[in-house]
Amino acid sequence: MSGKLLIKNGFVFDPVNGVDGEIMDVAVENGRIVEDVRGTDVRVIDATGMVVMPGGVDVHSHIAGSKVNSGRALRPEDHYRDYEIRRPGLRSGVGYTVPSTFVTGYRYARMGYTTVIEPATPMLKQRHTIEELNDIPIIDKASFPLMGDCWFVMEYLEKNMLKECAAYAAWLLKALKGYALKIVNPGGLESWGWGRNVRGLDDNIPGFNLTPREILRGLCKVNQMLNIPHPIHVHANRLGQPGNYQTLIETMDCVRDLYNGTKPVIYLTHCQFNSYLGESWIELSSGAPEVADYVNKHPHVVIDIGQVIFSSATTMTADGPFQFQLHLLTDYKWVNADVECETSAGVVPFKYKKRSYVHAIQWITGLELALLIKDPWRVFLTTDHPNAGPFTEYPRVVGWLISRKAREATMKKVNARALKRTMLDSIDREYNLYEIAIVTRAGTAGILGLKSKGHLGVGADADMAIYDFNPRNIDLSRDYKLVRRALRRAAYTIKTGDIVCVNGEIVKSTEGAILWVNPSVSQDLENAVVSDIRRRFRDNYTVEFENYLIDESLLINSRPLKIKGGV
């Protein structure tokens, strides 16, 4: 955290405060945005003719933890061509789709991103996730524990003990330093313990008297009871299957009545993978128009797209049955990693090819979602890194969003039959920079409840990105390549007031914080639930209760967020 900084004369895009490309100065002192700085020790950055935005906030990117590390170990061929040489003060490492920890931090900072969320961590292996997050420099980060198929959660929900379930979730977030509730293929992961899956929201989960719908509704209520800043973060059932858009809409709809008109109650992630129309792979088509229509009409839903990039990828999800199906489909190598009493996981390498009909449909579906959903505050830019492509390709996605010409250039090369069967070609919408700032930082920070991020108002964290292009001199649509280049290598990235990156080169490595929430619940309820969990812990787990907890001292830079729960 350094002293004073003044960023002068930039075109500022700060949607939270309604600033749309106005020429302004931004002042920083002690790691925060301030009204003004004075004195001889102010470092001035001349941002004349450049774009100034809050630091990027990535709401869904698999960057740390046991399955990410399995992906790294599985794919030496992924790393061979892409490496970073050690430089003074910086560590060496490798890319490409599953970069090593240091490289992950450097590459995000290079693009002007300063906060990234690891969206799926098995609680039993949370210590591993934290160890890796500690080793990711510069950026702030947080992790979402996988609670959907956790036995304790399912048992409380089975007995309709919502208050106890809420107290358990609160305790878990606090004890394991998690940030929000993640649900992956509800019921499907427990079924995968027997090599099976669920087919829809009302299937019975083997071994439990419960359905996926009840898990979703239960945890959605729990989330509201605890006032957790982020809604339930859901990877819906039947991911990657033709015709699954209906399941996605049913999933959105199953918590509609829980919306009270204030903030969204469900976050559906990488919806591209869940928006397919058609009975089979041959008839596959984009269900994005149907999904977008639902989202446009229902303010209780927020989504991110999970945009496909035509490149190699490493698919990794907690959705064990899906990963196995993908392995059967492709015959690529396959890692499976079930976690007792909690979840499963799988890793399969993948390559998205322009000429493939199915891959082209996937690419189209993601873009259609982004272009057809009208409110940029409710659809965010992700590639579900590294599932649909590496995060380093975000600038390419921005190019497609801001420029019809960029889309046309790619459309020329993709499978023609896929284009004919979808409507992408008929969409003229082009995002402006204000909207790009929303889908990459302001909106994501907002839905995460990070009040001090995603904007440049006084008091906000001094996390900023400065990109070297002049939005008044160029036509975004025509000069999308210029924008893309600028976004790949930020002119400056500022993290908590430190200049960490200049012209795409990391100049300083800092320790980012690990964010986690600490929801309060009534002491009596917490005591009762914790003693219940402790009593039954050995029946479930092969580790001791005390060894399951994460001590705050393990976090190199801990930043808890206290919230007042309502139970």
Add this chain to the structure above:
Amino acid sequence: MEVFKNVLCPFCGCCCDDLEVEVDSNKIINVKNACALGRGKFLSIGEHRLLKPLVKVDGELVETDLEKAVEKTVEMIKNSSYPVFYGFGCASCEAIKLCLEMADLSGGLADNISVVCHGPTILGLQDMGIPSATLGQIRHRADLIVYWGCNPVEAHPRHTIRYGPLSSGRFVTGRKSRRMVVIDVRKTPTATMADVFMQVKPNSDFEILTALRALVNDLDLEVEEVDGVPVAKLEELADMMINAKFGALFFGLGLTMSYGKEHNIEAAIALVRDLNKKTKFVMIPMRGHFNVTGANEVFTWQTGYPFCVDFSMGYPRYNPGETSAVDVIARGECDLLFIIGADPCSHLPHYIVERLKNVKLVVLDPSITPTVKMADVAIPVAYVGIEASGTAYRMDGVPLQLRKVVDPPPGILSDVDVLNRIVRRLK
């Protein structure tokens, strides 16, 4: 007297974390819940202890102080053209990170002891993937447990009770509801517990696995026996595997280090993978030392590769067969070997140890080992998991906390503290 509960056992890859250690005036007087191996380690930390840093002067090891030993080490690393950092099976993840930082800084090579144990498992995994699970999945669900080329009764004594056939879980309770198969070249004590023991000839694992895979895939074998095992017996085993609701295969060095090495593992992975088309089946390597899994994990997240990582080009490079510690020593390229959490002079092949005569050795170890006797600099450190805390990974990748229950002998630091002093001066 003080009793420490939920202590992790720093012995084998089972990482049992339910030990109770009784301590009286900084002396361990009793250990509950541990097996003989774990208990033995806790109760014998005072024996054969290295108590003073040693430096070789004119061919003789003489005692020195920590400051001088650290200084000498730093000088040796700075003067080395290609240092190799090796070991880590018995080091905490925190210590492993610091050694990787040194290797990165000095343009050396980092490798861990998987190169002489489950290295072939890693190579097999990189070719095929691996269908795996945490040990609790097996406890709760497995109705068939196969041990192949391993002998947990003697090497991982509490494995069968905590995670294996004798454990009791939610859906499958106790030994009676599980079937147990042992495949080995001799009748081990583990084999005597089994429902089915299949004795195979040494180095025939690949053939047997391939035959089993053919049978699982409904192919006919047009022979009477496979390497001495009657096909009827293999058919019986294949049926057991297919008919299991949840099967688990544990495998050890009998599979990784016998003839075929990674090809054996690939055959085993192919078998388990194919079984998943018919039922649920997982496999877990029986890792030996308590944190060799952690070494693989830390190596992987920091460098992208689980072992055999060369930094001589300024970035992590991986090519087992060229960039393993054994390869580099065999070719005479390394001029400094920095060892922590291992005893290579006892475990590496004899011809490699002979090569070490021309290599400078720095060793961090709590006790006097053959490697310490050969060292140019030996620095005593605390026993991690007994006298120092840290992180370790169980054989199935579950991370756990190593606890400190007693203070180390006076003047002796943890390996992390010693390494920090070295790294600080290298920067």
